[in-house]
Amino acid sequence: QKEVEQDPGPLSVPEGAIVSLNCTYSNSAFQYFMWYRQYSRKGPELLMYTYSSGNKEDGRFTAQVDKSSKYISLFIRDSQPSDSATYLCAMTWGGSNYKLTFGKGTLLTVNP
Amino acid sequence: DVKVTQSSRYLVKRTGEKVFLECVQDMDHENMFWYRQDPGLGLRLIYFSYDVKMKEKGDIPEGYSVSREKKERFSLILESASTNQTSMYLCASILDRARPYDGYTFGSGTRLTVV
Numbered sequence A: 001q002k003e004v005e006q007d008p009g010p011l012s013v014p015e016g017a018i019v020s021l022n023c024t025y026s027n028s029a030f031q032y033f034m035w036y037r038q039y040s041r042k043g044p045e046l047l048m049y050t051y052s053s054g055n056k057e058d059g060r061f062t063a064q065v066d067k068s069s070k071y072i073s074l075f076i077r078d079s080q081p082s083d084s085a086t087y088l089c090a091m092t093w094g095g096s097n098y099k100l101t102f103g104k105g106t107l108l109t110v111n112p
Numbered sequence B: 001d002v003k004v005t006q007s008s009r010y011l012v013k014r015t016g017e018k019v020f021l022e023c024v025q026d027m028d029h030e031n032m033f034w035y036r037q038d039p040g041l042g043l044r045l046i047y048f049s050y051d052v053k054m055k056e057k058g059d060i061p062e063g064y065s066v067s068r069e070k071k072e073r074f075s076l077i078l079e080s081a082s083t084n085q086t087s088m089y090l091c092a093s094i095l096d097r098a099r100p101y102d103g104y105t106f107g108s109g110t111r112l113t114v115v
Helices: none
Strands: A004-006 A011-014 A019-025 A032-038 A045-051 A054-058 A061-066 A071-076 A085-092 A106-111 B004-006 B010-013 B019-025 B031-038 B042-049 B064-070 B073-078 B087-094 B110-114
Touching: A004 A085, A011 A019, A019 A085, A019 A106, A032 A061, A045 A054, A045 A061, A045 A071, A071 A085, B004 B087, B010 B019, B019 B031, B019 B087, B019 B110, B031 B064, B031 B073, B042 B064, B042 B073, B073 B087
Parallel strands: A011 A106, B010 B110
Antiparallel strands: A004 A019, A019 A071, A032 A045, A032 A085, A054 A061, A061 A071, A085 A106, B004 B019, B019 B073, B031 B042, B031 B087, B064 B073, B087 B110
C-alpha cells in the first residue's frame, strides 16, 4: 500500500462548481498536511496547510483533515478557469524530518 | 519573493552522457532538494542537502549524484544518462525543514529527454 493515494483524475467541471479533491494516507504519524497547486510548465506552489485534524479556510479554498479516517480534502468553491491546474497533496510528520510525501496529483480543468 | 532558478527548461542528451542540472536559489535557504516528476508516479525525492557540502539520499538516488559547493547552488548529476531518466526534474528549497508548512519553493523544472 502506497503511503499517500490520490486519484489522478482528470477532473473537468463547469465554472462556478464546487470541487472536491481528496487524498488518503496510511502513515498515522503524519501531522502536517499540505496542498500544492501546479500550473502547466511550472513548479508546485504551496496553497494551504493544516496541522493535525480539522478545517482551514482561505477565501474560496477549504482544507479538511480527518485523521481517524486518514483522509484529507481540498474544497474549491465557485471554481474559476484560473483554478485549472494539478493539485498535489503532501504530508509529513514534522520536526526535523525533511521528507515530504506527495500524492500523485489531480489534474483539474474548470471550463468557462 | 524567493526564487529558485533552474538553468535549463528543456534538455536533450544522449545515452551515456554525463548530465548536469543546475539550480540556484536567492534567499539563503539552508535546505535544497531534487525531485523528479513522472506521470502516474508523482514527485519522487532523489537527493537533498541541508548545508554546504552535505547531502542525503532520497527515495530514488540510484544513477544520480549531487554537489553543493555553495549555499545557493545545488547541482544534480546524471553520471551516465539512460533513457529511464527521461523526466521532469524539479529543484526546491526551504529555509527550515522543521517548518514544512512554510512551503517548499520550487523551480519551474527541467524537462530532460535522454535519447
